[in-house]
Amino acid sequence: MPFDPSTGSGLRAGPILAEWYDLRDLGNAVGAFLDWIRDQGAPDWVPYVVSGLIGVVAILLWVILSQLAFIWIERRVIGRMQARIGPNRVGPQGLLQPIADTIKLFLKEAITSRKVDRALFWAGPVLIFMPALAVLAVIPFGSGMFLTDLNVGVLFVIAVASVNTVAVFVAGWASNNKFALLGAMRTVAMLISYELIQVLALLGVVLFAGSMRMGAVVDWQSDFNTWVLFLQPLAFIAFIIASAVEIGRSPMDISEAESEIVASYHTEYSGIKFGFFYAAEYIAAFAVCAIIVTLYLGGWTAWGLEEWVPGWLLFLGKLYLTFFLFVWTRGTLPRLRIDQLMAFAWKFLLPLVLLNVLVTGAEVLIWREGDLSAGLALPIFGAVNAGLAVALILGWATFMGHMRPEHRAKRAVLTRSWARYITLHRPRQTSP
Amino acid sequence: MTADLSGLDLGQRIQQKFPDAVVDARPEWTEVRADRLVEVCTFLRDDPELNFQYLSSLTGVDRLDHFEVVYHLLSIGRNQASTLKARCHDHENPEVPSVVSVWRGAHLQERETFDLMGIRFRGHPDLRRVFLWEGFPGHPLRKDWLNFPGGQMAGLERFPGEPGGKLEGRG
């Protein structure tokens, strides 16, 4: 039976090698394997458990490989941005550098200082790892390639990510280090503010797709041959910013501002425990990029290209491109201050995403009630929303004082004579 | 070009205002009495013709029998510089009044001089050691620091290779 991409059903029967396409698509291969198990007369729960195992192992493997690749990509790309080469000694083009680093982290002594809260100190690296991995359970990597397609997938993503807060706090508290505690407090304050933005930004997607199921959002985008990105540019920008905060990427890497609070909540961690934090950061980046790709960039579909290229490859391609965005900002932008970042969330992003939800709700209502055809309605909505996004961002920025002279660059005054600007009255008396 | 205000000139001006304050005046510097220091410095800072509102440098010199505190003054508005000195005769417990109340910039410099030279600045708001730790023995920039036997002091007597006896200090 030929593969039908629209249903995502996978192979039902027949030899695996029936079609060239099936060889490449891992989802089909797994489906065929499960069918084969079923045909052998195994009880119902066996394929269920086996499929779960395959999914978990595949995701874990891929995540770990991706994480190593991310580290390499980031170091090379930033190296290029900084007019230097980057790691290029271990393996071809330095490809094995992350592996060498991992081995080094394994071999290093994991120091536990005397005054830490031992139980929580151990729990920190584990806790930070869990939510980042759990998010990947609901991501459809290809047609039928997901661990579970929850009814409330979008909400699940946010809920699980919020547990991250606790992990960071536990790590920071248990370290018994002031920098760690400062970092933990900053992180918690920041994550709480930006979770709200994330939820509201995702609301627009959910309103359009009419479902919180991740698979359904991808299907909706593929059905209407559009990406949510074009319908929700404002929410997309807000979500990217909020995600950057969530995974601690610059310019929002306040939670681990190395020039201020050393390494924040993982200051006291060394060896493989630090490795866990380091890895969790990249896995969280992977998860966030996966969410962005799924919800805004059409997931594993790309206007029919998925007929020719395996969906999971498309997905990963988009994912790496999205990750490049984060690398780019890290290579170019300095860091904001915590109060500026919080103000940005509450005063700038929140009104905009709230407006976006309102506009999106109205549009969906018009679409439903007005009985418009998708071919007519969606381009109009896209254009309206794009125009609205530009107008709102510029307008609100002006309103908030962005264009005021004190926020604009200036130049030094040049003079030829010494002592021209001098004020000759008595110096202010200050108690030292 | 920054004009070097002659010490004689400066001494005269101070003399007019405080007749008993000037101890000695040379072309390079003016020496004032330590107990009148704060008044003199306030005058130097506030007098519109002198206008020394910038304390360039403050340091001490161990002259074996006494200590000298040297103030390099600068007037940014008039672009002139001068040197003021104060002397503390007690070599064991040197003490001069602090000029932090006149020039805020003396704060760290007086702390440094106290730390390395052992000169106490009366009225300094926060006179602690700055480079060395509390409990460091002595003040290293004093010539008699460590008290070498035979009254030997830090310093070079002659160049290495120059004819003479075994190289010892300046003592």
Added chain:
Amino acid sequence: MEDTGSIVGFWLLAALTVGSALGVVAVRNLIRAVVLLITSFLGVAGLYITLSADFVAVVQVLIYAGAISVLILFAIMLTPLASRDNAETFLQVPGLLLAGLVAFTIGFVSLETDWSVAERGGFEETASAIGEALLSKYVLPFELASVLLLVAMLGAILLVRPEGSSTEE
């Protein structure tokens, strides 16, 4: 509750929930207590899932494990160091008696009531049903709750405002 998986899951989750709840009371260190409380919340979320209430389960994680616990952590951080342990209190005996009484009442009621057992529902979308109910039938309580929260928030801001600052900076 007929298949083994659900039953095993239920007992595991129940043990997790009750065990960590007991830990919250027993542990001396307040931060550890909060971490155990979060575990307990997560257990409750798991119990919701066994009841096919996926939306409520996720919201439980989002709000209780993610937000409320962080609020508690903040409250602990803001209290002086001295009071960060579970101190001895003279209310131990009355508290024990009261807890026993409540436990007895709940146990008695739950054992003696003739519960009506619902049909085992599938794994349907509950979010839209909840949304319908909140915005049609229960719209008044819903709005009242939001007004109450707003008032509480204003009160909190008033309380923490620094002394003597009558106007916004």
Added chain:
Amino acid sequence: MKTEPFVVSFGPQHPSTHGVFRMRLTLDGEQITDLDMVIGYLHRSMEKLAEERSFTQNIPFTDRTDYISAMTGNLAYVLAAEKLCGIEPPERAQWLRVIMSELQRFASHSMAVGFLANDCGAWQTPIMHMLRDREKVLDLFEMACGARLTTNYMRIGGLSRDIPPEFMPAARKLIAELPKRMDEYEDLLLENEIIVIRSRGIGVLPAELAIASSVSGPMLRGSGVAWDIRKADPYAAYDKIDFDICVGTNGDVYDRFLVRLAEMRQSIRILEQALDMIPAGPVHAQIATATVQPEGVPSAPLALRPPAGEAYGRIESPRGELGFYVVSDGGPAPYRFHIRSPSYINLTPLKEMVVGMTVADAVMILGSVDIVLGEVDR
């Protein structure tokens, strides 16, 4: 609400204290309520060491005080010593001194600006670009004197040696490409929204406080005081060169930042002129006549015995007024050797600037003071 004060020790091992500087910050939340500086982790007691070495032997110490700009350290000391001995170095040496100190100023300011952006959280990118230019300047130093960092190039009465013939073309080539780079940096840093909001109004140092606190260099000029020793008290050949003093208006971190960037441009301008105007001739004065030599001692420049007296030489180093106060008793070594180090004295108003700001600002403010710990601790 009342919260507990929270004392954080910034440094001595901290990524952005620029060495082994330590700030004990008392925090209320993120806000700083008190600051205590702890200095001295790099104290080598240079002033005492210098009393045991001859005047010429002391020149290498001046490399190692401000190791980011060794040339200006050399220059300040030899100026003081020349004042003491009454030596006038030849014309070519004066011009080479200008060239070297302006190259050094460019290199030093590019480090300062780059690291300030780093403190602001730009993940290494600006500093890497800045270091690229600095490396080229250091290559020129290597050509001239064989060393990149601790140059030990100036001598009392001139320079240790003349520049090699390949120096001039290389310097011209570098100077030709720098203005384009400066445009790039000004776009990248001055126009950067985040840097603007992070540094405007932060760590404001009013002009009166700046003067009273004996602050000097870009910090003083950032506060709006147009005071530059190169203009006010020209040394070497600065009086023959046309350049501007760069002044800020608010005295905040941003102003110090842009004063440094503007001074980098002025340095290029000075270098362009100096490379054209430099005359030929000797680079070292005949100084044997100027010194008091005992009987039978060869009158080599190394064996220098200045007459008894004292001299204070000051120059505008990249960090501010670098002064050397040298007292001689007629012996071969200085009787007293005091370094008026701008890094150290610029820290005087740090507390006033930092209190009331947040932790993130404190890092920026310290970065904008631009200290070199070798010079702070000496």
